[in-house]
Amino acid sequence: MEFLKPIRQRFAVEYDYTLHFTQDVFGADNPLLYELLKDYSSQGKVKLLAVVDDAVSQAHPDLSDKIAAYGKHFADNMVITEVLVVSGGEKAKVDTAHLNAVLEAIDGNRICRHSFVLAIGGGALVDMVGYAAAIAHRGVKLIRIPTTVLSQNDAAVGVKNSVNIFGKKNFLGTFAPPFAIINDSDFLTTLExxxxxxxxxxxxxxxxxxxxxxxxxxxxxxxxxxxxxxxxxxxxxxxxxxxxxxxxxxxxxxxxxxxxxxxxxxxxxxxxxxxxxxxxxxxxxxxxxxxxxxxxxxxxxxxxxxxxxxxxxxxxxxxxxxxxxxxxxxxxxxxxxxxxxxxxxxxxxxxxxxxxxxxxxxxxxxxxxxxxxxxxxxxxxxx
Structure with a gap:
């Protein structure tokens, strides 16, 4: 009987992502992020939700203002919808309140599959935000801006995202390559x-x-x-x-x-x-x-x-x-x-x-x- 025969298909998905190196990524004279978004879409302005590690925010108290100013400076192709500051470190992955806060911000700012989430922080923050981005709308675009040595050389350059649950590290997670990674060496100068x-x-x-x-x-x-x-x-x-x-x-x-x-x-x-x-x-x-x-x-x-x-x-x-x-x-x-x-x-x-x-x-x-x-x-x- 023809209708009982198995149906098989095979397909391959190609991924392409780049790690960039820079200084002062949100400086008005640094067009790197602007160029990345410009290359992505010619359909008008792209929405971005920035999620910042609280330790990074404390070490760089002008960062939120700089991100907002960057969006205004390059307003022809981007809109910074919000700068959300959440806890970094391993607690970002242990307490689901942080994950929920990012998901709520993605929803509240109407971040769609052609919008971007910027994850700005250490490896744990990048892991958690990447997981949120991967599961919202089955995947919104992610740009990682790691701020620690470990995240710049390892945690943020791979394709994994995760949170901890049941007392187990990385029990919930996804494989989802980022759109791009930007290593800004200026963030290293304030590390403990x-x-x-x-x-x-x-x-x-x-x-x-x-x-x-x-x-x-x-x-x-x-x-x-x-x-x-x-x-x-x-x-x-x-x-x-x-x-x-x-x-x-x-x-x-x-x-x-x-x-x-x-x-x-x-x-x-x-x-x-x-x-x-x-x-x-x-x-x-x-x-x-x-x-x-x-x-x-x-x-x-x-x-x-x-x-x-x-x-x-x-x-x-x-x-x-x-x-x-x-x-x-x-x-x-x-x-x-x-x-x-x-x-x-x-x-x-x-x-x-x-x-x-x-x-x-x-x-x-x-x-x-x-x-x-x-x-x-x-x-x-x-x-």
Whole structure:
């Protein structure tokens, strides 16, 4: 019977997005955002809703006025409908009130699928606003303007958006590439030291799994980075973001349908440590500890030698990280729960990225928990 035969179709969707580098993005003499919108549409004015991290707003008290003035200066092709200031940091992803506030603003400002949401803030704020943009009208246009090292080199340059729920990090989320990302180095100048240092972890991560030459640069410049020297930081951000975006585009699995997640190196422990410390640990601080733990484990199982282990731990500490795991004796199992939660997050099969040498990753599907416990206390004794 003809009407019982299956019907199949196949289609592909092409994505194209660009990471731009600038200074003073909302200065009247900076046409970058104007040009992006001009290239998007010749149909008249485009509406924009700006959502700003409250910490960024406090550090740059004139920012809301500058955004409004920018809209007026380029009024021929844009309308800034509102500048909404909401909480940043991990609380932006934990408390649904912030997500609801963005969704209400999208609705109240009549932001449609041909309008734009500007997400201006750190990685958590960008994650949350990106999720709101992705689910409103099944997707409104998003431009990310990340303001921290971690968001400029990692969190904002990918295709993921998320919020936390059920006590689990990134449990709700989408894969939705932004229209564009704009890195403005001026925002880095007002960062707290912890936020400056925190983002270095993601650069060390991607260097360890992909680029030994880049790792050598980070190793040689670790103390300069800790001193907040801008030139090495700008190179770090550019190269880290480049490697991240190459992985998404050329890795063959941009929406993570498989189990291998090399960009999550060090993250199974990091996500759990964030939760166990009530998010007192910054994400990058937790990733640094997670990487140090996993390379200690890799050494214990004979995957890397002692010299490599020492180099990595020294690079992290020289960059400004504290590597002591914030758990007491007897609490090891509370951290190891993170392995099971990570397995669930991957889709049922455990796949942990380790390294066999600097610049070369290895995926393993089993972790010996007793050896991992030994790694925890060896790392803490070293710290």
């Amino acid at each position: 030291k912890r936020d400056w240092v925190s983002g270095i972890a993601e650069a060390v991560k991607v260097a360890l799994i992909k680029d030994a030459t880049f790792y050598g640069y980070l190793e040689a410049n670790a103390k300069a980075l800790a001193r907040r020297e801008m030139e090495p930081m700008q190179y770090l951000i550019h190269r880290c973001a480049e490697l991240h975006m190459q992985h998404i585009a050329q890795g063959g699995d941009p929406f993570e349908s498989g189990s291998s997640r090399p960009l999550d190196f060090g993250h199974w422990a990091a996500h759990k440590l964030e939760q166990l410390t009530q998010y007192e640990l910054r994400h990058g601080e937790a990733v640094a500890i997670g990487m140090a733990l996993d390379v200690t484990y890799a050494h214990l199982i004979g995957m890397i030698d002692a010299t490599t282990l020492e180099r990595i731990k020294t690079t992290l500490t020289d960059s400004g990280f504290e590597l002591k795991i914030p758990i007491e004796k007897g609490q090891e199992d509370s951290l190891l729960v993170g392995l099971e939660e990570f397995r669930e997050h991957l889709g049922g099969e455990l796949c942990i990225t380790l390294i066999s040498e600097i610049g070369k990753k290895v995926d393993v599907d089993t972790i010996d928990k007793e050896t991992m416990k030994k790694a925890m206390w060896q790392l803490n004794q070293w710290s």
